[in-house]
Amino acid sequence: MSLTPTDSTPSATPSNNRATSVRSSSKPDAAQPALHSGVATFTHLTHKLEEYLTPSELKKVKEAYRFSDEMHLGQMRKSGEPYISHPLAVAEICADWKLDAQAMMAALLHDVMEDQGVKKEELIERFGAPVAALVDGLSKLDKIEFQSQIEAQAENFRKMLLAMARDVRVILIKLADRLHNMRTLGSMPPEKKRRIARETMEVYVPIAHRLGLNNIYRELQELSFSHLYPLRHKTLLKAVKAARGNRREVVTKILESVTSTLIAAGIPAQVDGREKTLYGIYRKMRNKHLSFSQVLDVYGFRVVVDSFANCYVALGTLHSLFKPMPGKFKDYISIPKLNGYQSLHTTLIGPYGTPVEFQIRTHDMHRVAESGVAAHWLYKDDEGNLTDLQQRTHAWLQSLLDIQKQTGDSAEFLEHVKVDLFPDSVYVFTPKSKIIALPRGATALDFAYNIHTDIGDQTTSVVINHEHAPLRTELHNGDIVEIITSPSSRPSPNWLSYVRTGKARSAIRHRLRTVNLAESQALGKRLLTNALTALGVDADLPTAVVERLLNESSAKTLDELYADIGIGTRMAPLVARHIIGLQENGSNALPLLDIEGHVVPGKPDPVVINGNEGSAVQLAQCCQPIPGDRLCGQLKHDQALIVHTEDCETAKRNREKEPERWIEVIWGNEINRRFECRITILAHNEKGTLARIAAEIGEADANIVTVSMDDEGDRTMKHLRFTILVDGRVHLARTMRGIRSVDSVTRILRERN
Structure with missing residues (x-):
């Protein structure tokens, strides 16, 4: 028996002719997504469409292809292929979901408005309003001038997401578009690769997950990881390949045991062995601070049964075969995930003490788990079973x-x-x-x-x-x-x-x-006037400065800006500094900074914060600043201030990208609240250790917000992670000294980044 680690696609019709079968597949795993071999062709696409479209619908799709081919004639991709190969590849992905004719036409035409300047009216005339609306929802807003690339990107996403809200086919086509672009990203410059991969990981991967498109979700996640961290991806891939041979014996033994046990219990089932994605392994290593050799559950198993009741019968059968790990069972059948995903998850102690994860589901659950909302098109006969997901x-x-x-x-x-x-x-x-x-x-x-x-x-x-x-x-x-x-x-x-x-x-x-608007405007105007006066600036602003300020702050009127200040979504001292920058540096929105990022002498004093400014000032979660830390602040485009510690790695990276948006920030003298701070403690796993540490924290007059403990690794030593409330650095130092006095504590540090 051979095992190919894979996330295999279910057959459309459950097989009940045999009790149990162990399935293996040559389909590539999500951990190593395979690129489409060769350039996509319309002939290949036609063969797919003939399976479910009528002749009249296929004729309309061919018309869309001919128009797209004509519009993109002479246009080439960075890889040197004719550009039409891209819309064809996108359409092929959509055809796998069996999207309707309108969606297929839009997939072929999705770049003609953006790249070739075809008007929406022409598309309406040729292909109808629904197709034109889909293409318009997929097109960027290149003709509008924006103040920054970030603003342009945000507006493009808003347009796409609102179009998706009206017609979910927009995002399905967009995800297919992004998937093919990610598969063919190799010809792009390294910096552009990273930018596109980061955008994919931050926006498109979560959307695919939210819509239940797990195959797309895993592949986009894996491709993004490979382009964001190529060396880590390469190293981890090499380690996984080396470990496969060592672990194959364990996997084969588990498969044989599960197969024979389910057959004996009379449960019709299909059992798949699958390898976890590289990104999934990497995320576990990073989050739990493990080495690769400590990540034991690299392989998982999926059991697909014929009925709802047999999911729980199979669970009991597996628990009788291998001992379950306490606290590692999740019932997503009774309470499905937000994206409609349903399965039973359990982790068992397999041969040689290896933890093994099992997912148990029915064939219908498996369809939804792999295709999400696309299952509405993929399995139209089963539409009634997907009502809850829809x-x-x-x-x-x-x-x-x-x-x-x-x-x-x-x-x-x-x-x-x-x-x-x-x-x-x-x-x-x-x-x-x-x-x-x-x-x-x-x-x-x-x-x-x-x-x-x-x-x-x-x-x-x-x-x-x-x-x-x-x-x-x-x-x-x-x-x-x-x-x-x-x-x-x-x-x-x-x-x-x-x-x-x-x-x-x-x-x-x-x-x-909208409520108490007049009072908010009056308060905001008074606060801004006071802030400008404190900086020696006349509160009666020139018209040109007001126009630039409104343009860059996204407020439509000065009263709207005053209202934002009054309700706390903008901070008056920061808006005042913004105004000074506009007056002194023309179009520059912020005071000049020297090469080390400090404000040039003669400019306004640093912004003073006390930690109770509301939503206008946010303390960064990556470094969790507390009073006594040296600070720096990132002024966002809506004049909100994100405060970091000076030595924060995230702040250093962001400062390199937009150095002009960073300002000096200092703590004030009127601090009357406590601040969250994370500490990590390495201690001997002895009786009473946690109680003694908690007692020392209480003795130092610090409050415990959360506490967690590693559940893997050396049993004699444990990492304890506390989030505590402290007054500042002095209070934190006193608390940490008390914790160090506990005999079983060997190391303690403040956790940041």
Whole structure:
């Protein structure tokens, strides 16, 4: 028996003729995605389309191909191939999903507006309004002038996502487009490779995951990893290949044991051995600080059964064969993921003490797991089984439109959407036992806004698991949440500092802008006047400066800018510094910096912060600044300030990209709150160690926010990770001295980046 590590595609019809079969495939694994061999041809595409399109539909697709071929005639790709090969390759990927004729036409035409200047009206006349709308949703806004590449990118994404919200085929074609571009990225310069790969990892990979397109998700993730970190990818690939031979005996033994056990139990099943993706292995090594040799579960197994009930029967059978690892079982069948994914996950202790992960699902679940929303087209006969998935997708797409209505700025819109694309989720319950899925880290206030915007706006308190709790309380799996409201309650600017979801953030900002608008404008005007006066600048600004300020801040009027300052989404001292830069440096938005990034003498003093400025000032999570740290600040395009420590590696990288957007920041003297700080402790795994460390933290008058412990590695030593609340560096140093006094502690450090 041979095993090829693979994520194989299910057959359209479950095979019930045999009890159990072990499947192997020559299809390449997602860990090493194979490039399409040769240039795509319309003949090959036609063979695929003939399987499911009618002759009249195929005729329309051929017309679209001829038009696209004519428009791209003479245009070449960076690799030297005729450009038409790209639309053909995109169309082939869409044909694998069996997308309809309109989508296939749009896939072939997706670049004619952007590259060849074809007007939307011409496409409407030739191919109809639906096809033209799809192509328009896929085209960038190259004809509009933007202040920066970031602003242009944000507006392009907003256009694409809103088009997707109206018709999900837009994003399916776009993902196919991005997949082929990533497969053929080799001819691009290294810097452009990294930029495109980073964009793919940050936006397109989460979208593919959110829509349940797991095959595309894994391949895009793997290709992005290979271009972002080529040396790490190469080293890890070599290590995996070397380990395959050593582990094949273990994998074969597990497959044989599982196969014979399921046959004996009379459970019809297909068992696949699959290798985890390189990026999945790399992420586990990085997050858990493991070496490659410590990552034991490189292989996983998938068991596909014929019925819902047999999923649980197969689970019990496997648990009788191998011992399950405590805390490593997840039931995504009873509570599906946001993208509709359903499976049972369990980790068992296999031969030689090796942990082995199993996924158990039905054939229908497998179709959805691999194709997500595309399964709507791929398996039209089974449409009734996908109603819940379609409803989930529709609800998320509708939330994009809701955010758009409440958000005027493209960068802000993209920020909200990125938050909601965060893949990890928690599942909580309403008092009536309805399940609500939220991003990990979501608070009770996010829950309120998820139910309805009006409920969020009128929230006064929250009851979690029958006990009153603060609105900022982070929710966990299984929490029962009840929201208490009052018609007289209104959102507070402070809410923006701890809500997690884009829907909640955009709704709060929208409400703050529209309610008590006059008071917010008056307060903002007074704060800006005071900030300008303190810097020796006349508050009566010249018209030219006002115009440039509004143009660069995305505010439409000066009153709107005042309102933003009044509700705390912009910081008056930062806007004042921005104005000085406009007055003194013409079009430059910020004070001049020297070669080391410091403000040139004679310019305004550093910005003073106390840590309670609200959403206008955000303390970076990568380095978690605390009072006493030397600071630097990155001024975002909406005048919000991201504060880092001077030695933060993330700050250093970002400073190299946009040095003109960095300013000096110092701590003020009126600090009246505590700050989160991460510490890592290496200690002997002895009885009472955790209790003694916690006692020392309490003795130092520091509060514990979270604590975690490594569950792998040497049993005699453990890494303990604490997030604690401290007043500043002096308080942190005193706390760490107390922890060092515990005999079993061998090392302690402040964790950053």
